[in-house]
Amino acid sequence: MTAEGQNGDGSGNRSAERVLRILELVGASPSGATAAEIAAALGLNLSTTYRLLGTLARQDYIGRQAGDHRYILGRTVDTLGRALRYQLVATPAVRAVLRDVHAAAHAPAYLTVFRGDDIAVAHIEDSPGYPRIGQLHVGFAEASHATAFGKLMLAAKDDVGVARFLERHSPLALTSHSVTDATALREQLDEVRAQQLAVEVEEYMSQLACIAAPVKAKSGKVIGAVSVSVSAADFSHRAYDLERAVRRGAWQISSQIE
Amino acid sequence: MTAEGQNGDGSGNRSAERVLRILELVGASPSGATAAEIAAALGLNLSTTYRLLGTLARQDYIGRQAGDHRYILGRTVDTLGRALRYQLVATPAVRAVLRDVHAAAHAPAYLTVFRGDDIAVAHIEDSPGYPRIGQLHVGFAEASHATAFGKLMLAAKDDVGVARFLERHSPLALTSHSVTDATALREQLDEVRAQQLAVEVEEYMSQLACIAAPVKAKSGKVIGAVSVSVSAADFSHRAYDLERAVRRGAWQISSQIE
DNA sequence: CCGCGATTCGCACCAGGTGCGAAACGGGAC
DNA sequence: GTCCCGTTTCGCACCTGGTGCGAATCGCGG
Known part of the structure; x- marks a missing residue:
């Protein structure tokens, strides 16, 4: 840890934080976000972004409307929201x-x-x-x-x-x-x-x-x-x-x- | 990759998947879950579990009711649910x-x-x-x-x-x-x-x-x-x-x- | 048929993540 | 108060999983 992380605290992992951040970012844009936008916003490599998006998509946290290449929140988010209630x-x-x-x-x-x-x-x-x-x-x-x-x-x-x-x-x-x-x-x-x-x-x-x-x-x-x-x-x-x-x-x- | 993963597909990362899985598990139990339960259910090491829980908690994906040591879904989940709508x-x-x-x-x-x-x-x-x-x-x-x-x-x-x-x-x-x-x-x-x-x-x-x-x-x-x-x-x-x-x-x- | 974005693949490097053990809390029970 | 037991944090060495780069592939519009 060469003390160059932009991550405030000491403990933690990285990819986990990244997926969560992506989720929030996708949620924050009303019409969703493209892979490129996400990568830029979070300072991630494009490949990495796609890999993380894949993980999120596979578990249905995100998805995309037919034909569009923007990611928006998916079914699991809905399920979790109901579970919370x-x-x-x-x-x-x-x-x-x-x-x-x-x-x-x-x-x-x-x-x-x-x-x-x-x-x-x-x-x-x-x-x-x-x-x-x-x-x-x-x-x-x-x-x-x-x-x-x-x-x-x-x-x-x-x-x-x-x-x-x-x-x-x-x-x-x-x-x-x-x-x-x-x-x-x-x-x-x-x-x-x-x-x-x-x-x-x-x-x-x-x-x-x-x-x-x-x-x-x-x-x-x-x-x-x-x-x-x-x-x-x-x-x-x-x-x-x-x-x-x-x-x-x-x-x-x-x-x-x- | 010694071909011993229980993970069906090829690509992907691990910790990201784990946090998401934890999230779903926490959401699935109506009264929340303890760290120990989660670790057992997902076959994770306790330390690892706490670290991942920490990440989730820091971003407010999970939380706990006053005094209880069970984790339940947190504020961000609510936010995301609304964003989805x-x-x-x-x-x-x-x-x-x-x-x-x-x-x-x-x-x-x-x-x-x-x-x-x-x-x-x-x-x-x-x-x-x-x-x-x-x-x-x-x-x-x-x-x-x-x-x-x-x-x-x-x-x-x-x-x-x-x-x-x-x-x-x-x-x-x-x-x-x-x-x-x-x-x-x-x-x-x-x-x-x-x-x-x-x-x-x-x-x-x-x-x-x-x-x-x-x-x-x-x-x-x-x-x-x-x-x-x-x-x-x-x-x-x-x-x-x-x-x-x-x-x-x-x-x-x-x-x-x- | 070509060109341009989006998306996936392959690979080598190495730092982030993991697991283990031990230590610090915390709060009942006695 | 003291002991115990479950929860949570800490330290550390190992090594595997994740990353970044570049190239390949796909898909579409012209």
């Missing part, structure tokens, strides 16, 4: 709990799972007509200090973790109610820890309020959240019922784990 | 065309893209209340000789291609109207080629009919289909209008390509 939800029993929460709260119910600084939306149980968190869908979502489950995720971290998060995602003002001051936010998190509950009113979207309870592994570690969203107007007089609903749902899911 | 649909203009087809036909409109022997559902335009092809969603779908777009895909192939397809997917009888005889099917395909249109009545699902027109690249090659599904009862007296709608939609999309 299943992994997040795991059991049908979990869905059932969410359905109950939804029914009890008369509001959209969400199950989110925490993954480092990321938030994965595992499941959404909803019926038409309720105020929903805009553009939230199953899959990964941008973590935000302004959502109830975001607060819960942050509250699960220690000071270092919170600091690191804030470095990367500085607290933006999404609405006029968003908390943007780091100290104020830390105080909120203390409150969240004490109550084992996070509440947010119009911090993320105006007119919208959200309440979330922690899902815990049997070790006690917070690994996700059950939450519901309602209109800010409704929130004040229904707060207690909503709290009951999410607490109950989170408890049920927690006890189902493992 | 965009690649299939490409432009908003295409969606607009489908919307028009949907409106004109008063029926669900589908855009499918052909990829070898696979069919990818690129987009569905629908409103509640219409008879829809069961369980069809955006992403890859099993190709079938009993669907209108399946016939179109087959018609785009030469005799060898059709034969190869039939070897792998023998024509099953999904309903009492399904065509299961290879010769009869070939005749159907000739008709499809002549008409540049595929029709199917209750061959795939009873009570359901489907009509599809080919989308062509500027080279003239058939690369996909625009189709609609209606109840079999409706089909007879609306056939002409439906044909117009899909032909028009397919034409518009074809002319938009590139």
